[in-house]
Amino acid sequence: MKRTRSALIAIAAAAALAVTGCSSQTAGTPAAGDAAEKASFTDVSIIVPADPGGGWDQTGRAIAKVLTDDGIVTTAPVTNVGGAGGTIGLAQLRNEKDPATLMVNGLVMVGAIETNASQVRLEDTTPIARLTDEALVVVVPADSEYDTLEALVEDIVDKGQEITVTGGSAGGADHILAGLLLEAAGLEGAEITEKLNYTPNAGGGEAVSLIIGGKVDAGISGIGEFQQHIEKGTMRALAVSGAEPAAQLPDVPTITDAGYDVVLTNWRGVIAPGGISDAERAELERIVAEMHDSDAWQSELETKGWADAFLTGDELDAFIEQNISDVTGTLENIGLI
Structure with missing residues (x-):
């Protein structure tokens, strides 16, 4: 029986970082400390x-x-x-x-x-x-045997490294979502890393080629990166990662609706x-x-x-x-x- 676990990480967008110091200046602007200092x-x-x-x-x-x-x-x-x-x-x-x-x-x-x-x-x-901020989508090649997210996840749990998943960089939103799905399916820590065969890519174009070419079993990315391929029928969408169905893919269920208590958005x-x-x-x-x-x-x-x-x-x-x-x-x- 499938065990699910709440993993709501609605990490809504955000550029990066913490507080930084002040040093470099635009040519022609007054020196630091001048009340009239401006940059253009x-x-x-x-x-x-x-x-x-x-x-x-x-x-x-x-x-x-x-x-x-x-x-x-x-x-x-x-x-x-x-x-x-x-x-x-x-x-x-x-x-x-x-x-x-x-x-x-x-x-x-x-x-x-x-x-x-x-x-x-x-x-x-x-x-x-x-x-x-953008939801992610889990896809498979158009001729894939997987019709549901559950079928894909259960096969990863059963077969481990035999099932390949691609997406963006290691440790990024796509990779995190793959890990959360296995966690929601009942795996923990080392079991997840042992089972998950994840192929990272430096750009979305590489992942698209792997999926459409049938070189991998599934892919994860932002909806915007895969939408045109889903609409063309060269990919099949299994689920989206937002709390609600995506406006661009209204007929695709959320991951939660597919049986896994996971919500993740990318900023x-x-x-x-x-x-x-x-x-x-x-x-x-x-x-x-x-x-x-x-x-x-x-x-x-x-x-x-x-x-x-x-x-x-x-x-x-x-x-x-x-x-x-x-x-x-x-x-x-x-x-x-």
């Missing part, structure tokens, strides 16, 4: 710490498009730096000298920092904004280099807030099915601190660290 950026650079095709890449390019199309900044070039759940990009951000730099981040990075024992942490950067946001001045942080927050308030950004949210989870300032700092604690505890509970 006409251009920004955007780092996507993942390969093209995934949720972070979609987010970074949507940000760049809205910022430039609406004239909020003149240019916003996007650079992909994939690998290790974003921690390679995070290391690059630490060495970034230009304060007018935004890097996409989110729940995946929080977990990857722990699983990769990263020497650079979110606390070493400057939080700018939490932007979006995404933007951070900046650590050590930038208060004025520089305020200017980046202004730019991102103007983007958030635009009709173009609201249209992007609707088109991609992202929930609006905008947050900045002290509330963002507190959210990030709590998020790091929650994710670390979850990774320990399901044996991923």
Whole structure:
């Protein structure tokens, strides 16, 4: 008989981190301590710490498009730096000298920092904004033998490493969800790591190729990354991870409805280099807030099915601190660290 366990981790979106110091300044601005200190950026650079095709890449390019199309900044070039759940990009951000730099981040990075024992942490950067929140979806290839989530999970429990699951980076939202499903099915700690054969990817495009090509038995990712393939019929959706059915996939049951007491949502946001001045942080927050308030950004949210989870300032700092604690505890509970 299937045992379920409550694992509600509605980790609604959030860019990264804790409090940082003030050091670097924009050329031409008054010295630190001057009451009139201000920063003004006409251009920004955007780092996507993942390969093209995934949720972070979609987010970074949507940000760049809205910022430039609406004239909020003149240019916003996007650079992909994939690998290790974003921690390679995070290391690059630490060495970034230009304060007018935004890097996409989110729940995946929080977990990857722990699983990769990263020497650079979110606390070493400057939080700018939490932007979006999104449910995940569990899919199988179109010709898969699995018609229900229960059939898939029970086969993993029975056959272990014979069943392959793919998704984003190790320790990220997709990996956490796979672990939570096995925990809800009655496995614990070491049993989960022993049974779960999870193939991580640096970008969503790689996972899509593995699933459509029948190289794996199942996949997990944000709804936005798999939706078009589900609609085309090259993937079959088994369940979504939100508390309620997803508007984009109204006929797909939630994981809870499928019999497993698990709810998990993924957040995404933007951070900046650590050590930038208060004025520089305020200017980046202004730019991102103007983007958030635009009709173009609201249209992007609707088109991609992202929930609006905008947050900045002290509330963002507190959210990030709590998020790091929650994710670390979850990774320990399901044996991923």
